[in-house]
Amino acid sequence: MKDDVILRTVARCMVPFILLFAFYVQAHGEISPGGGFQAGVIFASAFILIALAVGKEKAREKFKKKISDITCSLGLMIYAGIGFITVLCGGLFLEYGKLPFGSAQAGNHLGMIGIELGVGLAVASVMVTIFFEIARKDDD
């Protein structure tokens, strides 16, 4: 499939826009539909499109096994870590208002953006990992 000129050209045109949309959904999760989960899936779908167009091995070089394994757990760690930071700052687990950003309002705001980032990172790298592991045919 990777020799298909149409597929490769369309992928090359579409991927930047899909990635941009993923970042848009991620950043606007608080004021519009969307959030980390959807943004992660859209980000991963852009990556899968690259993998379909240029071949899995080349795409895997862009997002190596080691890195994606680390970012999988890093996303969850960001989420749980923010929870523990709020405990250290004297609040309850995941009580964002206690984060040291001045007011409780700002703490809530930035805390929610932070955990959405964690969710997005985890979901995107998990989806990419599952795709590469399932689609690997060379070991059959």
Place this chain on the structure above:
Amino acid sequence: MINLMLLLFLVIIAIAAIQAKDILNSIMYLGAYSLFIALVWTELNAVDVAFTEAAVGAGVSGVFMIGALTRMNRFESSRERTGLAKYGPLFIVMVTAAMLFYATVDMPDYNNPEAPIHNHVAPYYIQNSESDTGSVNIVTSILASYRGFDTLGETSVVFTAAISVILLLRRRDKNER
């Protein structure tokens, strides 16, 4: 009217997905099913759910299922079932459907403001979520703040899925080494 049409389409696509002998066809029907149910969610004003359904159900899960299909047989086995194996599942489905229809009689009407779900925690979220959390989107404030533990659990589930897939499918690499 449009609700009825969408629900009718859903039933037709579901039957088609079950009936298709070629599993690749079934996967495509399931993608179309997800797209239509996303439209139903939009019709019910649950835009966040519709967004997730469109991204996950109609987008990525189809790719995953096609990927899994490359590792197995594409066509369903043509072995005919007889007796209990054929009619047993039908009986169970019929009984379940009868119970569900019986349960829908007790459910409040669609759009009924007196329904218990609209009088319990929803008014609190609508009135206080912006001042409590500073987030304009009520869905995000519930997901990330009021129900932050649930979302943490959801993220752990996603992470566990990745670990399971890695453990199951990467085993061969170790043997080679």
